[in-house]
Structure formats: structure tokens, C-alpha cells
Amino acid sequence: MSVTTESLNGRAYLAFEDKLPFLLDELQNRFEINSSDLQVYGNLVYTEKHLESYPYWCSTVLLKPVVLTFQSVNDAANALKQIQRNWASYQYVLFRRAALIQEKLPYINIKPKKFPFEIPQKPIGIWTLLDEHKLLFSAETSNYLPCGNLEFVEDHENPPSRAYLKLQNALVLFNSFFGRMPKAGDVCFDAGACPGGWTWVLLQRGCSVFAVDRAELAPALMTNPKVTFLKHDAFTLKPADLQDFDWIFSDVICYPERLLGWVKMWIAQNVKADMICTIKMQGETDWKLIEEFERLPDSRVIHLSYNKHELTWMHRGNK
Ligand SMILES: C[S@@+](CC[C@H](N)C(=O)[O-])C[C@H]1O[C@@H](n2cnc3c(N)ncnc32)[C@H](O)[C@@H]1O
Numbered sequence: 001m002s003v004t005t006e007s008l009n010g011r012a013y014l015a016f017e018d019k020l021p022f023l024l025d026e027l028q029n030r031f032e033i034n035s036s037d038l039q040v041y042g043n044l045v046y047t048e049k050h051l052e053s054y055p056y057w058c059s060t061v062l063l064k065p066v067v068l069t070f071q072s073v074n075d076a077a078n079a080l081k082q083i084q085r086n087w088a089s090y091q092y093v094l095f096r097r098a099a100l101i102q103e104k105l106p107y108i109n110i111k112p113k114k115f116p117f118e119i120p121q122k123p124i125g126i127w128t129l130l131d132e133h134k135l136l137f138s139a140e141t142s143n144y145l146p147c148g149n150l151e152f153v154e155d156h157e158n159p160p161s162r163a164y165l166k167l168q169n170a171l172v173l174f175n176s177f178f179g180r181m182p183k184a185g186d187v188c189f190d191a192g193a194c195p196g197g198w199t200w201v202l203l204q205r206g207c208s209v210f211a212v213d214r215a216e217l218a219p220a221l222m223t224n225p226k227v228t229f230l231k232h233d234a235f236t237l238k239p240a241d242l243q244d245f246d247w248i249f250s251d252v253i254c255y256p257e258r259l260l261g262w263v264k265m266w267i268a269q270n271v272k273a274d275m276i277c278t279i280k281m282q283g284e285t286d287w288k289l290i291e292e293f294e295r296l297p298d299s300r301v302i303h304l305s306y307n308k309h310e311l312t313w314m315h316r317g318n319k
Pocket of ligand 1: 198
């Protein structure tokens with residue numbers, strides 16, 4: 001086998017599908033990296049510049065990238081196998097040759113998952129062909145999901161909107177970070193609930209839901225005995241006037257500042273609920289504001305595979 005390797009000093013960041021422009025914008029404007037210091041390979045962005053944290057718009061980070069030069073498909077596959085078992089493939093060129101290499105690697109399950117799904121806590125590497133005889137790999141990545149992506153088996157009949165996938169995605173990640181999932185008997189506040197995808201997921205989990213929106217939910221949800229619907233501005237309701245919640249959710253379309261003020265109000269009132277809220281990104285991103293969400297206690301900000309031009313803030317309540 002004739003292979004050579006060269007370890008690189010920087011890291012490579014894989015953008016979520018269709019989110020490369022957002023990742024490049026984040027690297028340049030949040031992390032203040034010049035475009036001349038960024039090398040782009042498909043959706044992968046390599047830089048030698050040090051980043052204090054992982055960019056939101058990247059699904060996984062190639063933490064220790066190495067360039068492998070090889071002759072044959074067998075050489076490439078054998079070299080990767082000798083390093084570790086699990087390898088995910090991200091490709092932007094030479095798809096046929098890449099498929100031949102991946103076929104020779106141990107099987108990894110990249111089929112859509114059935115919710116609820118627990119992310120296996122097993123390291124997974126990633127590799128990408130650069131040309132016919134060169135590939136970039138990293139055995140260490142920042143995410144245990146293959147290429148950092150999560151895809152669910154879809155239910156085309158029951159949920160009232162596709163937004164249910166976003167909440168399923170958020171709950172799987174919340175559980176992997178904080179070890180909690182809504183359970184039977186939990187009481188949930190769903191702000192901006194119409195037409196009811198998130199409410200539907202919570203009902204499937206056995207929860208009861210206080211759903212607030214200016215518009216009504218889908219008819220089957222409006223008549224569900226476990227749903228209490230209120231036509232109201234969700235942001236003007238006061239915790240003191242409401243029941244106690246185990247979970248608080250918001251998918252309201254609003255400016256991030258308004259959401260930040262709202263979630264700070266709940267935390268300041270010492271509410272113990274776990275919280276998951278969509279931050280809708282509009283216009284130019286105010287990175288300082290987004291980082292403020294992250295600095296709230298027991299909080300994380302992430303982009304989900306099922307988010308659009310959105311980030312998701314998660315907070316583990318003090319239950
Ligand atoms: C993206 S949709 C929510 C989709 C929903 N999560 C689902 O799963 O079907 C956003 C919703 O926020 C609602 N909304 C916007 N401003 C609101 C406010 N201040 N209070 C309550 N709902 C609001 C809109 O009426 C809209 O139905």
C-alpha cells in the first residue's frame with residue numbers, strides 16, 4: 001500500500017446543506033476571519049485561524065484534518081480502516097470514486113431515523129475526496145452524527161405541518177445535551193403554535209399543551225382534550241397569570257431582541273421549565289445578541305438540520 005499523510009494545522013468546518021453562505025458570513029463577521037484565510041471545498045471551509053467556539057452554521061468540525069495521498073481505492077479504504085471503524089462520507093467531487101471507497105469501509109447506518117432517537121455516543125470520522133488521489137479526513141469530529149446531520153422518517157398523514165420535524169430534531173439534541181425529553185403528564189406552553197406541528201409532537205409524547213397563537217390550530221388539535229388554545233399575543237402573557245409549565249416552547253416569528261427579552265423574563269421569574277425557542281434570523285445578524293442567548297444560564301444555541309434561516313436556543317430548567 002502506498003499512501004502518505006500530511007497533518008494540517010487548521011480545522012475544517014462542514015456547512016449544513018444549503019447553508020454555506022451563512023457559514024462564510026459567520027466566519028467573516030462573527031469570527032472576523034478574512035476571506036483570504038478561508039479555503040472552500042464544496043460545503044467544507046478550511047482555515048488555519050483559531051476559533052474560540054464552533055460556528056452555528058456548521059454541522060460538524062474536522063478537528064484534526066489530515067490530507068491522505070493514495071493510489072487506489074483499496075489503498076484509501078485500508079488506510080481509513082486502520083485508523084478507526086466509523087467513517088462518514090462528505091463529497092463534492094468524484095462521487096463514483098468516493099462511493100467505491102465508502103463501500104469498502106465498515107457499514108454505518110445513515111438511514112432516516114424514527115423519532116424518538118438517541119444519538120449513539122460513538123466517535124465518527126469524516127472524509128472527503130479532494131482529487132482522484134487525495135482525500136481530506138479527520139478521525140475526530142465535533143458531532144457523533146454522520147456529517148452532523150439528522151434526518152427523520154416522515155409522517156405525511158398526521159401532523160398538520162412539517163414544522164413537527166424541527167421540534168423532533170430539537171428534542172433529540174436537547175436530550176443528548178441535557179438528558180431530558182418531554183414525558184407523559186408534562187405540561188407544555190407552545191407559543192406561536194399554529195397550525196400545530198409542535199403541539200402534535202408534544203401530544204404524541206403524552207403531554208398536555210397550552211397553545212397560544214393569533215390563529216387557531218388545525219381542527220383535530222382544537223378539539224383534542226389535552227390541548228388548551230388561547231388566541232393571544234404569546235409575549236404579553238405573564239408567568240404569574242399562568243399555570244406552572246414543565247416545558248416552554250416558542251416558534252413565534254419575531255425579531256431576536258423580542259425573543260431574548262421574553263426568555264429573560266421567564267428566567268428572571270425563576271421559572272423552572274426547560275425551554276426550546278426558534279431564533280428567526282432576519283437581515284444582517286447581530287452576533288452579540290445571539291451570543292447573549294448562549295450566555296444565559298444552562299443554555300445552548302445551535303442550528304438544526306430542520307431549521308431554515310434560524311437558530312435554536314435551548315435552556316435546561318432548574319427542575
Ligand atoms: C412558524 S409558525 C409556527 C409553526 C408551529 N410551530 C407549528 O409547528 O405548526 C409561527 C407562528 O407564530 C405566530 N405568531 C407570530 N407572532 C405571535 C405572537 N406575538 N404571539 C403568538 N403567536 C404569534 C404566527 O401566527 C404563526 O402561526
